[in-house]
Amino acid sequence: MNTAMHTPQHTLPTWGDAPTSRAPGWIYTDEALYQQELEKLFYKGHWCYVGLECEIPKAGDYKRTQIGERSVVMVRERGRPGQSDSINVMENRCAHRGVAFVRERTGNARSFVCPYHQWTYKLNGDLVGLPFRNGVVREDAEGHKTKEGGMAEDFALCDHGLNKLKVARRGGVVFASFDADVESFEDYLGPEVLPYFDRVFHKPLKLLGINRQRIPANWKLMQENIKDPYHPGLLHTWFVTFGLWRADQRSQMVMDAKGRHACMVSRRAEVAAPSGASAAVTQGVTSFKADMALGDPRLLDIAPEPWWNGPTVVMMTLFPSLIIQQQVNSLSTRQIQPCGPDAFDFVWTHFGFEDDTPEMEARRLRQANLFGPAGYVSADDGEVIEFVQDAFSANPQARTISELDGTGVQPTPHMVTETLIRGMYGYWRSVMGV
Template identity: 30%
Template structure:
């Protein structure tokens, strides 16, 4: 059980531009986060392309609770607690698949794709004892936006559209990288790092680290790509970081690729010349240019509090496991129905940075774990989030904006974290 707000004085630990390391290390804080954040707010659970047909499902976790995401026969998407109503066993252990029903392996209670209890063996022992209509799988509240599936245990929560708020236009822009084709999930890479989940939450809008931590990746690509990616470091680039409300944050790295429907006419990257030529027979010249401009995704990273990042060309999902352990999923994206050569190259690029033998993710994970280890030193010395305070501005809609390397979005995320933790 999590402690009460009175027994957990989090306000004493967090200031506008800093917080104490106990936010990474304190077990009682972590327990409260699982309850007050992951079990009470909207949490991303899947993409619609992962469950396109009736009976398609995937299992995942929300906080500490296992859940099933499934499309039923009426095409409705349901999210259920993965727990039999009889003795509590999970009714599904597969990561993904297709099912006609979910049957508990302990006593064979069987549930339909709509969650209703359909059958139980030796039913005579339950005559006048059990009404099957009263024992469905517990259903979560579900919301879908642009193919992104969210769920929550809190049925009194604000509508998903309101929760996403200022992030919605940026989600719309992110999905344009399909270049006229729908986006679909194209495999994933999972790993665990020994650190608190918020360390990764911060990272998505932290471009200040990029030239340092990812120097090996920059050396592994051609100069044109390296220069394009790191152009955000200059004050003249137009790259910004922005708070979007409700803990969501944005970092624009390449303004020219924010809206892929707007073509500034710049030459295509030379590294994609051969790929462009390979798809000329199946695409119009306009389609070829549109697809090639989308190869590196969009020109921004979008953080959706608390667990999903839309990062240029892939999804990054975090799952808190323990106060000092977090599971990460890096999900590659493809053009559904698009040229296979393009999807293959997008996957190779994903592997080059995000894969287990890539040049990006291993360096990130090392940095995150060092933050966790270092937090044990000087527990009264705060973690700083003050970069860019001298040049941050507030727009008419309340969003704060600063240079792309500043920590504006992190400060906003922790302000929302504090609000939710005190509710």
């Protein structure tokens, strides 16, 4: 049977002759396009973030999370004597009838047992047993035994394990892919971006806390927000006023050869506003509040760390699912879990290093108040991309303009540019065929 005949083909609107710097609103609202994004970006050909190894420190520790809309479990399995532990990632989908058998966000298990009919899996995803596999034995009045029911003789447990994902671990960070043929993680990041990844994840990590929020906007808008280096100096009153992010900072925009991943690398000016604010940078910037002062100045008790090696801020976007933040002493991963074209869950994992002093740990936690769902800075981003999504929903045909610093795609030695956004959509269009 030709199934294609029975599959309704949704015809997507076409991008047309407009340049990549003029994105139409429907790329953020179209349901069929969104389903294709899940297939082509989250389930194939890409690595997605799963978590930090320090979230599951002991054998049997697990964490439930998501890649795209699919539920997955990351679990630590003790290695054989003399071997290190393995970290396995499996789809949280029972091979029997599909139940997502792990319900807790985190826990510890010796095996995974599905609640519905108790199919039981090892921590590597192998099926080890299921009830009534051999049926039940009935004995009649004469003592004759007959077997009733059960699985077929040739039902092989080894053919019915969980869907095991390919796993990449680097510097204590775990990525996974449903695509067995995906390139190596190192090739995926590329030689431009990988050194910035290694710069942060250079010694054992310590988990400091997790925030979660649902943002009613398309997932790509979050990536865009971090690939837009000049909005912080305008939108975020906090950054402008206290000099954490200014348009004249020495900055560098880095991207991989495909334009999908990027690093905004910046060095904070030596003098902090408001006293040191240069008039040229704050002139006309209405979010600059000269009379705003901190109730507790310890929030800006910034301690340079040797591993920074220059930059005080590096914001990385790893397409499609991850943002890695270093804002002075505050470190976090931000995971994007799309849920429909017009919403995503955003999970912030704040971390430090195992060898941090108590003072440094307290400092990282204080600075984390800038970020997360209610962060002094990040609350603005969640709200503003919601406004953007509302506009696209109301008028999906209207287009955006991302043409600061031209229409080309190239690394730049300054932040007054939208080149990283153009880079991402050039790549996105090539994969999506839009």
